[in-house]
Amino acid sequence: MFRLTVFIPDLLTEMLGQFNGVVDGQRWPLCNLILSRAREYPLECGTIERNLCTLFGPESSSGIPLSVSDLTASIDSPDNRCAGIMRADPVHLRADPNQILLFNDPSIMPSAVEADALIKILNSGLPQLGLCRGRHPARWYFCPDEGCDAITVSPSRVNGRSITNFLPSNPGADAFVKMMHEAQILLHEAPLNAERVARGLPTINSIWIWGDELPSNALGTTPRFVIGDDVLTAALARRFKLDWSIDRAPTELLSQITRGDGDGLLVLGAPTGPIKCGGRISGIEAFERRWSQPILNSLRWFRLAELRVVTDRETFSLTPWRLTKFWRTQYTPPKEKF
Secondary structure (H helix, E strand, O other): OOEEEEEOOOHHHHHHOOOOOOOOOOOOHHHHHHHHHOEEEEOOOOOHHHHHHHHHOOOOOOOOOOEHHHHHHHHHOOOOOOOOOEEEEEEEEEEOOOOEEEEOOOOOOOOHHHHHHHHHHHHHHOOOOOOEEOOOOOOEEEOOOOOOOOEOOOHHHHOOOEOOOOOOEOOOHHHHHHHHHHHHHHHHOOHHHHHHHHOOOOOOOEEEEEOOEOOOOOOOOOOOEEEOOOHHHHHHHHHOOOEEEOOOOHHHHHHHHHHHHOOEEEEOOOOOOOOOOOOOOOHHHHHHHHHHHHHHHHHHOOOOOEEEEEOOOEEEEEOHHHHOOOOOOOOOOOHHHO
16 A cells, blocks of 8 residues: 655645634535544745655755756756756835835736736846746746856745845855846836736736755655646656656546555645646645545545645644544644644
8 A cells, every 4th residue: 555645835824824723624624634633743844845845755866956946947948948047036025114025926926928028128127137937927037147056045935024034145146136136126117017006916026036956865755646737846757757747536546556556746736836827726625625535535445555744834644544533523733833
């Protein structure tokens, strides 16, 4: 018997965010059942990208470091990659009295037409940048003039926080910070941003330069089957030469796993961004409505050895034996964590 791992970073945030740390059992009955009976393990907190990478099993001994920007570029623009390619993603900065906050949630992201217009403005004012976009209009790329060792972090990690402690650092960082400042000046008066304000949308008034090197040695066993409409998931599956598809019927995937064909990894909600424009699908909705019941059936019949649910805070392990703990009916996290 084999294992299915489900990666939903925002699962707990969505389930607990509006209910004072208690799961809404009526809205999410199957998710509540799974979490209440699973064994809970703390997750060593990292970025979403790094946590996802650890689920792909041991890295080969090639010694070549992996970076998010290079991996996603292999999906977005496989024929136009350069050495050391980096991301310069569109973001919204908001100045508070004592800090500057960054936002890059899906509601802020540009359409394809908006992205092309903003990139044209930036390339006109900063021709050395040479921006281009990927298959999704929220992923922008450029090739630095020289290789650098600047330490950068993904905008998803900074989202909603002050940028002060997350700006690029180490050699080459000053040039990146300067480019971001110059981009803010160019985007401040962009007519498109005035149109967005008129429509009640936040402006896209800066770029965030990053690459983010990933762990060279991941944890656990390598899955054979990988499912998910997520750009980094697709890139990692290609990198490790795994069987990947955007979607698959739950019964089909579980049948392959329970036959002993190998472990499975299911990534829901496109946590690092969907492959193409179309918006993120709620991971918890897909898990509750589509996947939970077939998974529970496989566990009850001892066809699946373990379900592992990985969030941004905890890892939950549910086995057929733990599923029989019928007296555990409500999941409530430790209050100090939420």
